[in-house]
Amino acid sequence: MAMTQQVKAELATIAVSKPCCRRAEVATMLRLSGGLHLAAGRIVIEAEVDTGAAARRLRTAILDVFGHQSEMAVVSGSGLRRGTRYIVRVAKDGQALARQTGLVDNHGRPVRGLPPQVVGGGLCDCVAAWRGAFLAHGSLTEPGRSMSLEITCPGPEVALALVGAARRLDIPAKAREVRGVDRVVVRDGDAIAAMLTRLGAHDTLLAWEERRMRREVRASANRLANFDDANLRRSARAAVAAGARVQRALEILGDEVPDHLRQAGLLRLEHKQVSLEELGQLHDPPLTKDAVAGRIRRLLATADKRAAELGIPDTEASVNPELLEDAE
Numbered sequence: 001m002a003m004t005q006q007v008k009a010e011l012a013t014i015a016v017s018k019p020c021c022r023r024a025e026v027a028t029m030l031r032l033s034g035g036l037h038l039a040a041g042r043i044v045i046e047a048e049v050d051t052g053a054a055a056r057r058l059r060t061a062i063l064d065v066f067g068h069q070s071e072m073a074v075v076s077g078s079g080l081r082r083g084t085r086y087i088v089r090v091a092k093d094g095q096a097l098a099r100q101t102g103l104v105d106n107h108g109r110p111v112r113g114l115p116p117q118v119v120g121g122g123l124c125d126c127v128a129a130w131r132g133a134f135l136a137h138g139s140l141t142e143p144g145r146s147m148s149l150e151i152t153c154p155g156p157e158v159a160l161a162l163v164g165a166a167r168r169l170d171i172p173a174k175a176r177e178v179r180g181v182d183r184v185v186v187r188d189g190d191a192i193a194a195m196l197t198r199l200g201a202h203d204t205l206l207a208w209e210e211r212r213m214r215r216e217v218r219a220s221a222n223r224l225a226n227f228d229d230a231n232l233r234r235s236a237r238a239a240v241a242a243g244a245r246v247q248r249a250l251e252i253l254g255d256e257v258p259d260h261l262r263q264a265g266l267l268r269l270e271h272k273q274v275s276l277e278e279l280g281q282l283h284d285p286p287l288t289k290d291a292v293a294g295r296i297r298r299l300l301a302t303a304d305k306r307a308a309e310l311g312i313p314d315t316e317a318s319v320n321p322e323l324l325e326d327a328e
Contacts, residue, residue, distance in 0.1 A: 003142060004138065005051065006204045006207065008050075018124060020125055020128075022061050026101060027117075028118060029135055034103075043104070044094045048088075054136075062090065062097065066097055113155075114129065127198050127199065130162065130169075130195065133162055140204075143208060148185050159175035163175045166195070171195050173185065242268060244315075248317070249303030252310075252315070261295050263283070264299065
């Protein structure tokens with residue numbers, strides 16, 4: 001949650017001068033974090049956020065843009081809801097604010113999605129809506145295999161509206177339902193970086209990208225190490241198998257082995273771990289890698305042919321799983 005709090009702290013300090021953007025941000029924050037209640041026949045708006053900075057930003061915008069006073073209460077965490085919560089409450093002018101922000105329509109009925117002026121606004125309103133959504137119910141995970149920028153929504157209509165706003169910003173986002181809760185998720189690393197840039201969280205973006213690069217470098221190093229380890233194990237198994245087959249070939253052929261093939265086979269037995277190129281250098285006179293490999297292949301082929309004529313196990317029979325496991 002450290003990255004989430006860092007983003008919210010930075011977003012809460014961004015200065016927004018355009019009234020349309022401030023209205024879109026407030027409307028989205030109230031829609032995602034708020035609720036409409038009836039008290040003595042009047043609409044009361046309550047918005048609950050998890051940072052004091054977001055609550056203060058919301059109160060300031062409600063007063064500056066809409067001209068309504070609000071109250072703030074601090075609720076300490078208990079039970080499953082750990083952490084302090086901040087509740088912004090508009091009681092006296094709740095009905096007027098609900099109409100102004102589009103939380104209710106002209107007939108006083110609650111709007112299920114985002115207000116029309118937010119959905120149909122300009123690109124700056126899309127950015128403001130996402131900023132308000134993140135301040136209300138957003139989260140950013142550490143970069144890695146399951147990295148995501150996520151918004152928890154009060155319903156599928158709000159989720160689809162945020163997906164549409166992200167699409168207008170050329171950022172891929174998906175709406176999905178997880179255990180009965182609607183969410184909007186941005187998973188691609190480049191898309192997350194683009195969204196943080198759009199929202200204005202530049203300091204957080206630098207820290208997030210640094211951690212992302214560090215993880216990618218570490219993952220690449222681990223892949224290379226695993227690759228090298230696998231190659232070494234394959235080489236060891238191949239060397240043990242080749243040595244076992246050569247030894248069996250010499251046993252099958254006995255004195256019938258041609259001298260040049262015998263010499264190549266004995267070199268393989270004496271130096272099981274060296275490469276074919278090094279084996280060629282040890283030969284007297286020196287041979288090329290291909291020449292050594294060819295002689296060993298002919299030795300094995302000759303022995304397998306002789307074993308078939310005699311009806312005895314061939315060179316492959318000398319290679320068993322226990323032998324290869326011991327090589328690892």
